[in-house]
Amino acid sequence: MLKKVIFSINKTWLEDKDFAGQFERTAEYIISQGYESEVVTYGDSSFDRYKGKERSTILVATDSNQDAQTLIEKGFYCIGILHDKNKEEKFKGLKFVFSDIEEVEMDSFVKAYQRYAGEPWEVIRTDRLIIRETTVEDVDEFYRLYKDPEMTRYMEGLFENPEDEKRYQKDYIDKVYGLMGFGVWTLVRADDNVIIGRAGYSVRNGFDQIELGFLVGKEYQRQGYAYEACRAILEYGREILGLEHVQTLVKKENEVSIHLCKKLGFEEKDEVDVEENIYGHAYNGTDRVNMGQAKYGRYVRFFLVL
Numbered sequence: 001m002l003k004k005v006i007f008s009i010n011k012t013w014l015e016d017k018d019f020a021g022q023f024e025r026t027a028e029y030i031i032s033q034g035y036e037s038e039v040v041t042y043g044d045s046s047f048d049r050y051k052g053k054e055r056s057t058i059l060v061a062t063d064s065n066q067d068a069q070t071l072i073e074k075g076f077y078c079i080g081i082l083h084d085k086n087k088e089e090k091f092k093g094l095k096f097v098f099s100d101i102e103e104v105e106m107d108s109f110v111k112a113y114q115r116y117a118g119e120p121w122e123v124i125r126t127d128r129l130i131i132r133e134t135t136v137e138d139v140d141e142f143y144r145l146y147k148d149p150e151m152t153r154y155m156e157g158l159f160e161n162p163e164d165e166k167r168y169q170k171d172y173i174d175k176v177y178g179l180m181g182f183g184v185w186t187l188v189r190a191d192d193n194v195i196i197g198r199a200g201y202s203v204r205n206g207f208d209q210i211e212l213g214f215l216v217g218k219e220y221q222r223q224g225y226a227y228e229a230c231r232a233i234l235e236y237g238r239e240i241l242g243l244e245h246v247q248t249l250v251k252k253e254n255e256v257s258i259h260l261c262k263k264l265g266f267e268e269k270d271e272v273d274v275e276e277n278i279y280g281h282a283y284n285g286t287d288r289v290n291m292g293q294a295k296y297g298r299y300v301r302f303f304l305v306l
Contacts, residue, residue, distance in 0.1 A: 001057060001119075002035065002057060002058075002059060002109070002110055002113040002114075002117075003035065003036055003057040003058065004035060004036035004037060004038075004057065004058045004059070005027070005030050005035060005036075005037045005058075005059045005060075005061060005109055006037070006038055006039075006040060006047075006058060006059070006060045006061070007023045007026070007027060007037070007038070007039045007040070007060075007061050007062075007081075008040055008041070008042060008044065008047075008060055008061070008062040008063075008064070008067055008071070009023060009039060009040075009041060009042075009062070009063055009081075010041070010042060010063060010064065010085070010086075011041035011042065013063075013085050014039070014041060019083075019084075019085065020039070022083075022101055022102050023039045023101065024039055025102060026101050026102055026104070027039055029102075029106070030106060030109065033106040035106070035109075042062075042064060042067045043067075047071065047074065047076070050076075052075075055074065055075040055076050056075065056077070056117065058076055058077065059077050059078075059079065059109060059112060059113040059116075060076045060077065060078045060079070061078075061079050061080075061081050061098065061101075061109075062078060062079075062080065062081060063080070063081040063082070063083060063085075063086045063089065064086075064089065065080070065089060065090060065091045065092055068080060068091060068094060069092070069093075072093075077112075077113060077116035077117065078094060079094060079095070079096040079097065079098060079112050080094045080096070080097035080098070081097070081098055081099070081101055082097060082098070082099040083099065083101065095112065095115055095116065095178065096112040096115070098112075115177075115178060120132045120133035120134065120135050120186075121133045121177070123185055123236065124232045124233065124236050125190070126190075126228050126229070126232045127190075127228070128189065128190055128191070128225070128228060129187055129188065129189065129190055129196075129225065129228060129229055129232075130187075130188040130189075130190050130193075131185050131186070131187055131188075131199070131200075131229060131232065131233065132185060132186055132188060133173070133177055133183070133185055133186070134169060134172070134173065134183075134184070134185060134186045134198070135169075135173070135186075136166050136169050136170050136173070138169070138186050138195060139158075139162060139165050139166045139169055140162070141195040142158060142165070142195075142198070143158060143162060143165075144217075145195070145196075145197065145215070145217035146158050148217075148218045150218055151215070151217070151218060153254075154250070154251040154253065154254040154257065155215065155251070156276055159282060159283055160282070161282065164282050164283035165283070167283055168283045180203075181241065182200065182201045182210075182237075182241055183200055183201065183202065184198055184199065184200035184201070184202055184213060185198065185199060185200040185233075186198055187199055187216065187225065187229050189220075189225075196216055196217050196220040196225060197214070197215050197216035197217055197220065197225065197226070197229070198213075198214070198215045199212075199213065199214035199215065199226070199229045199230060199233055200212075200213065200233060201213075201233070201237065201241075201243075201246070204249070204274070205275060206274075206275065207247065207249075209245065209246065209247040209303070210237075210243060210246055210247070211246070211247050211248055211249060212230060212233065212234065212237075212246050212247070212248045212304075213248070214226050214229065214230050214257075214260075216229075226260055227260060227263060227264070230260070230264055231264060234246065234264065234304070234306060237306060238306035243306055244305065244306055245303060245304060245305045245306060246303070246304050246306060247269075247301060247302060247303050247304075248261055248266060248301075248302045248304075249272070249274055249299040249300070249301055249302075250299060250300050250302065251297055251298070251299055251300075252271060252298055252299065252300050258300060261302045262302075264304065265304055266302035266303065266304045267302060267303055267304070268300060268301075268302055269301045269302065269303050270300075270301050271298060271299065271300055271301065272298075272299055272301050273296045273297070273298060273299075274296060274297055274298075274299045275295070275296055276295045276296065276297050
């Protein structure tokens with residue numbers, strides 16, 4: 001868990017009071033949000049006082065690539081900072097580089113730290129749900145949700161071997177969330193932290209439009225959770241992701257999901273054949289199965305203008 005944000009800045013540049021002021025004010029803002037923060041200079045011996053796991057609770061924001069690489073080798077999580085005095089700096093291997101530091105919200109520092117630390121981002125919070133990124137630890141709960149045969153009547157199930165599913169989820173977390181900025185997320189009931197389903201956005205092979213998908217465990221159905229989650233995810237897509245339209249694909253026999261899509265405002269466009277089970281029964285990395293093994297289902301395609 002993030003405890004402290006440290007700004008590691010060129011000593012000479014910090015002699016400029018106006019320049020230094022932006023970092024001092026940002027540190028004060030971070031402190032006002034309940035975290036620790038300070039401004040130091042490259043090579044500051046204060047970094048040496050942090051040992052072992054304590055270093056993994058700190059996010060260092062530095063304006064030097066060399067400083068970042070040195071601190072990373074010591075076990076710190078680092079982000080880059082661009083400003084008027086280092087416009088040509090090239091940061092290598094950093095997941096995040098911020099500019100206009102005084103405009104950066106605390107949530108952005110937290111999310112940068114979480115991405116390095118492997119902690120899931122909380123994406124949306126509704127009246128009853130927390131919609132967050134999936135973790136490998138969620139997989140065991142997914143098998144609980146999917147164990148009722150009714151759950152896979154209209155959609156694909158999980159891999160037969162839970163270890164395959166966990167490796168798939170790890171690759172998904174590493175390659176999709178950070179790269180795409182969205183994905184399929186985990187639905188958690190807010191009052192007791194029970195995982196009740198999954199929902200979010202994906203890009204399906206053979207289709208150009210971003211797709212909304214959703215699943216709620218059978219024991220949690222008919223309580224409005226799917227509608228609550230999807231409505232919030234569509235709003236997030238419009239306001240945060242800047243999406244203009246979304247599609248969803250539902251097996252033509254799935255009358256309940258078709259009703260939900262219409263309630264959400266989707267309009268039916270046509271019927272299409274959709275490739276299913278693209279990875280087969282076992283997960284062997286990101287390689288797809290041979291086309292001869294492909295299976296297709298008939299789906300109703302819906303569109304929604306956000």
